[in-house]
Amino acid sequence: MSNPHDAFFKSLFSDPAELINLLRDLLHPEVVRQLDLNALQPLPTEVVRESLNLGLSDLRFSVPWRAGGHLALRLLLEHQSTVDPTMPLRALRYIMDVWSTTPRPDHKLPVALTLIIFHGPRPWSAARALSELYDAPPEALPFLTPHLPELCLHLIDLGERDEDAVPGQGAGKLGLMLMRNAHDENLWRTLDRRVELWQEGYIERGPSTMTTTLRYIYEVTDPELPPELKTKLTAIVHPKDKEALMTAAERLRQEGRLEGRQEGRQEGRLEGRQEGELGAKREFTLKVLSRRFGPLPEAVAQQVMSADLATLERLTDELFTAPSLDALMAGDV
Structure with a gap:
């Protein structure tokens, strides 16, 4: 997995029961009534991952309709921690892949749906519809869109x-x-505030799922489990699971400390690698700005080539919502 978010997301929603709970909250009630969610089946992702640019945490499922006589719904569950300006196009590619690879009696097309769970540090700022990506004179688009795909x-x-x-x-x-x-x-504060959900998860899914939750927290936050919270968690756990769970928590804490020491030793090498990654990000930003706005003024190119990572992320996040290059560079989006 490329980051702890990917591993955690996939571990949670590979469980059909957790996915069904999620779908009941996200889909329209009438759609939920018509789907046989208890017959949901996972599908392999490896075959389509490379061609569709799927992430390592993306999950595919087949869900039949209760009424029968219809092709099963195909579902792609995507997790995003960064904004992707081409997300509508990626969703369309998934649909086209389903349509081109699924047997279609009577030439009917199965419903293919992409659900995207986004948790970036800033709100989603890129296109939410395929029509937002069309590049044509605005005066002409209203007459063309009835004849173009929309998603x-x-x-x-x-x-x-x-x-x-x-x-x-x-x-x-x-x-x-x-x-x-x-x-x-x-994140220990989040867990402390919602410890009843941890208890619910432990009762329904068992200690392994909750150990995965602890691992995620150790990987993205301070590696010290507050003593008061440890007491709360220990009180919830069944005696037969208590030693194993707390031993796992201690092991994760020690792993966090070890990683911290290793990071300190590797800091010099990482700085060089990060500098190279920053340079590549600057080159990529220049390329997408040129595609969006045409040839760039020299001053803008110099500004991009000296920008830090946060600025580069802002420029790519706001690329398709900025009314002009000047507004984008000034942050007036």
């Missing part, structure tokens, strides 16, 4: 929701809360 993303920006409005139940809901807050607070 509106089913995108859930966790940062736009209050904690209580985060979808799911138990371990899944707690996991999405932790991912939502990972950019802004020590």
